[in-house]
Amino acid sequence: MDITTLIRPEIITMDSYAPIAPFDVLSSRLGRDPAAIIKLDANENPYGPSPRALAALAALQYAHIYPDPESTALRAALARDLDLPAQNILCSAGADELIDLTLRLFLRPGDGVIDCPPTFGMYSFDTAIHAGTLLSIPRRDDFSVDVPAIESSITNHQLPIPKILFLASPNNPDGSLLPDSALRRLLALPLVVVLDEAYIEFSGAPGRASWVLEHDNLIVLRTFSKRGGLAGLRVGYGVFPSALMPHLWKIKQPYNVSVAASTAAIASLEDADYMADVVRKLVAERNRMTDLLSEFPFLRVYPSRSNFILCRVVGRDAKQLKLDLEGRGILVRYFNKPGLTDCIRISAGKPEHTDALVSALHRLRSE
Numbered sequence: 599m600d601i602t603t604l605i606r607p608e609i610i611t612m613d614s615y616a617p618i619a620p621f622d623v624l625s626s627r628l629g630r631d632p633a634a635i636i637k638l639d640a641n642e643n644p645y646g647p648s649p650r651a652l653a654a655l656a657a658l659q660y661a662h663i664y665p666d667p668e669s670t671a672l673r674a675a676l677a678r679d680l681d682l683p684a685q686n687i688l689c690s691a692g693a694d695e696l697i698d699l700t701l702r703l704f705l706r707p708g709d710g711v712i713d714c715p716p717t718f719g720m721y722s723f724d725t726a727i728h729a730g731t732l733l734s735i736p737r738r739d740d741f742s743v744d745v746p747a748i749e750s751s752i753t754n755h756q757l758p759i760p761k762i763l764f765l766a767s768p769n770n771p772d773g774s775l776l777p778d779s780a781l782r783r784l785l786a787l788p789l790v791v792v793l794d795e796a797y798i799e800f801s802g803a804p805g806r807a808s809w810v811l812e813h814d815n816l817i818v819l820r821t822f823s824k825r826g827g828l829a830g831l832r833v834g835y836g837v838f839p840s841a842l843m844p845h846l847w848k849i850k851q852p853y854n855v856s857v858a859a860s861t862a863a864i865a866s867l868e869d870a871d872y873m874a875d876v877v878r879k880l881v882a883e884r885n886r887m888t889d890l891l892s893e894f895p896f897l898r899v900y901p902s903r904s905n906f907i908l909c910r911v912v913g914r915d916a917k918q919l920k921l922d923l924e925g926r927g928i929l930v931r932y933f934n935k936p937g938l939t940d941c942i943r944i945s946a947g948k949p950e951h952t953d954a955l956v957s958a959l960h961r962l963r964s965e
């Protein structure tokens with residue numbers, strides 16, 4: 599028999615996620631030493647973990663014992679950091695896991711999920727895995743969320759009536775923030791609003807984790823991948839309304855946060871000054887890069903409140919530009935999908951990374 603006929607049909611037809619290649623794979627593909635690669639394609643934090651986190655990892659004692667399923671120590675540290683009750687916090691293997699877990703909690707096959715592209719690809723990807731129906735409500739040309747269109751998707755009794763709305767603020771890939779007024783209007787709808795704040799620390803805005811205590815349909819997601827420089831260890835967290843917590847505990851994989859990940863995350867929170875300093879440096883570099891890139895006539899630079907910048911390439915082939923930079927060891931993300939035609943996204947790096955990028959662009963301009 600053909601064993602694949604037993605696979606769920608929605609898995610057979612869904613697109614696969616195109617992950618970013620890690621350093622070792624890149625290194626052999628590009629024939630360059632990892633140290634000679636400037637990786638500005640995945641919004642990682644080039645400063646890496648805090649020295650305290652590295653020391654705690656080096657001294658790790660209990661890697662042979664399963665981790666605490668409740669991440670009690672990390673949740674207590676986060677509760678202090680956020681000034682919110684630990685009871686409302688759930689830790690995870692990255693924010694990605696909580697996108698999946700939230701869908702697992704609410705979605706039955708066919709249920710509607712609102713996605714506002716262009717945005718982070720995991721919302722539509724996980725909806726497909728859970729056999730949900732994706733209702734795409736595109737952002738406007740300036741990447742603002744079309745709140746009236748979301749409202750009418752509900753009031754028009756369109757079927758299926760959407761259950762969940764995913765929004766990133768700052769949004770990936772453009773870096774725009776969702777205004778408070780828009781969020782308030784959306785929270786008034788009979789929907790679960792998942793606000794993904796993976797990049798909030800770079801925005802200078804306060805974030806809305808505390809709003810969860812006042813809105814029983816709001817979930818806020820955060821991560822240590824960006825400000826904490828722990829993307830490779832996979833650790834994130836969410837703030838959830840109290841009523842959801844018992845059900846989330848039931849369905850979560852028991853050992854989802856590894857001993858190493860929680861140790862590093864706790865040590866990072868104890869080194870808050872280091873994380874704040876790194877965030878300051880990356881924000882300064884984002885701003886400097888915005889100014890420098892704006893001088894190139896073939897780049898239209900969008901304002902960003904995150905640790906990356908989206909540029910539309912005009913009068914040149916964006917894909918070729920990405921490949922030309924790659925040939926010089928500089929990796930950026932290229933997009934060619936609706937709303938993002940001819941776009942590249944460049945993560946903020948260290949000052950020397952910006953300098954190398956800008957001089958490569960000058961050379962390409964004169965070639």
Ligand SMILES: Cc1ncc(COP(=O)(O)O)c(C=O)c1O
Nearest residue numbers: 692693694718770796821823834
């Ligand atoms: C908007 C957004 N949310 C979540 C994530 C994933 O975070 P994590 O590494 O914690 O899974 C990313 C990663 O790029 C992202 O862009």
